[in-house]
Amino acid sequence: MALYLLRRLGQSALTVFLTVSAVFVLIRLAPGDPATSFAGPLATTEDLERIRQQFGLDQPLPVQYLIFVRDMLTGDLGTSYSFQAPAFDVVMERLPYTTTLATSAILVTTLVALPLGVWMARRANTAREIGADVGTVAAQSMPEFWSGVMLLTVFAVLVPVLPASGFATWGGIVLPTLTVALLQVALVSRLVRREMTANLDAPYLTAARSRGVSERALTWRYAMSNAAIPVLTALGTRFAAMLNGVVVVEVVFAWPGVGSLVVRALETRDYPLIQATVLVTAALAILVQLLIDLAYPLLDPRVRIGKAVRR
Numbered sequence: 001m002a003l004y005l006l007r008r009l010g011q012s013a014l015t016v017f018l019t020v021s022a023v024f025v026l027i028r029l030a031p032g033d034p035a036t037s038f039a040g041p042l043a044t045t046e047d048l049e050r051i052r053q054q055f056g057l058d059q060p061l062p063v064q065y066l067i068f069v070r071d072m073l074t075g076d077l078g079t080s081y082s083f084q085a086p087a088f089d090v091v092m093e094r095l096p097y098t099t100t101l102a103t104s105a106i107l108v109t110t111l112v113a114l115p116l117g118v119w120m121a122r123r124a125n126t127a128r129e130i131g132a133d134v135g136t137v138a139a140q141s142m143p144e145f146w147s148g149v150m151l152l153t154v155f156a157v158l159v160p161v162l163p164a165s166g167f168a169t170w171g172g173i174v175l176p177t178l179t180v181a182l183l184q185v186a187l188v189s190r191l192v193r194r195e196m197t198a199n200l201d202a203p204y205l206t207a208a209r210s211r212g213v214s215e216r217a218l219t220w221r222y223a224m225s226n227a228a229i230p231v232l233t234a235l236g237t238r239f240a241a242m243l244n245g246v247v248v249v250e251v252v253f254a255w256p257g258v259g260s261l262v263v264r265a266l267e268t269r270d271y272p273l274i275q276a277t278v279l280v281t282a283a284l285a286i287l288v289q290l291l292i293d294l295a296y297p298l299l300d301p302r303v304r305i306g307k308a309v310r311r
Contacts, residue, residue, distance in 0.1 A: 008293070012286040016279060023278045024068060027271055028061060034269040038081050055081065055271075068275070077279065078272030082264065087276035091258065095280065097167060098250070098257035102242035104173055105180035110235060113185045117192020118219060124197050133193075139186035148179040148252040165254035176253045180246050184238050191234050195227035202226075228299040236292035240285035 247259035
């Protein structure tokens with residue numbers, strides 16, 4: 001286990017480093033000049049040169065990269081151009097909002113998608129299952145910005161029972177959570193339905209049924225146990241993606257999270273802020289994946305961490 005963790009941590013560190021390095025190069029190859037965005041349209045040539053020198057943008061790209069790596073290894077991710085504050089601190093101020101939204105959305109997804117998927121599997125090829133299947137396909141097909149606007153129109157304008165934006169009260173999290181969870185419920189419930197249908201038709205379940213095992217136990221203790229690993233993987237993957245910032249939803253609802261922060265950083269060509277955001281969110285996503293891997297043996301005793309199972 002210790003060797004496995006050390007190996008995974010080393011792989012994770014290398015993955016984060018390569019990801020941030022790729023972003024470092026790509027954002028500098030993209031059109032736009034941070035000095036122009038920072039100084040405004042009325043800036044003179046002298047002003048732009050002074051700002052580039054202040055930000056270190058007058059150096060060749062390899063020199064900028066070496067300075068970036070040196071500072072990153074010492075914990076310095078640079079100063080945000082637009083906020084004039086340490087980029088890491090700016091990201092960490094926004095991260096709790098994204099984490100709260102992602103956690104609430106994955107909880108709603110789990111509580112709705114698991115029973116819905118099991119219900120669809122138990123009623124496979126019936127009219128009700130086909131209707132539910134059509135509904136999940138429709139939910140999966142709707143863009144998040146459209147469903148978000150529709151929820152805003154209904155529950156914040158026509159029937160103003162919930163805040164339209166921001167996080168001034170806990171009611172403000174309801175509409176963003178529902179918008180994010182709607183797509184996730186559609187995706188995960190269809191996965192649960194597929195896995196449960198395959199397990200409900202398996203011979204071991206027929207044998208257990210012949211021994212008088214109740215249908216509830218057959219469904220949740222036997223079939224769900226065998227479907228748990230792919231379902232957990234799907235939930236963990238979706239949660240990791242949400243931690244990277246649900247950009248469209250955060251913009252629609254003016255949610256002060258990492259996603260809206262990235263949009264602002266891209267608009268202003270705020271290189272340090274973009275790099276800090278990528279570093280933090282990539283590290284979180286990899287941590288979630290590591291925790292999922294460590295949870296596999298708890299769900300299936302046949303899984304062994306760090307070594308293959310002997311046959």
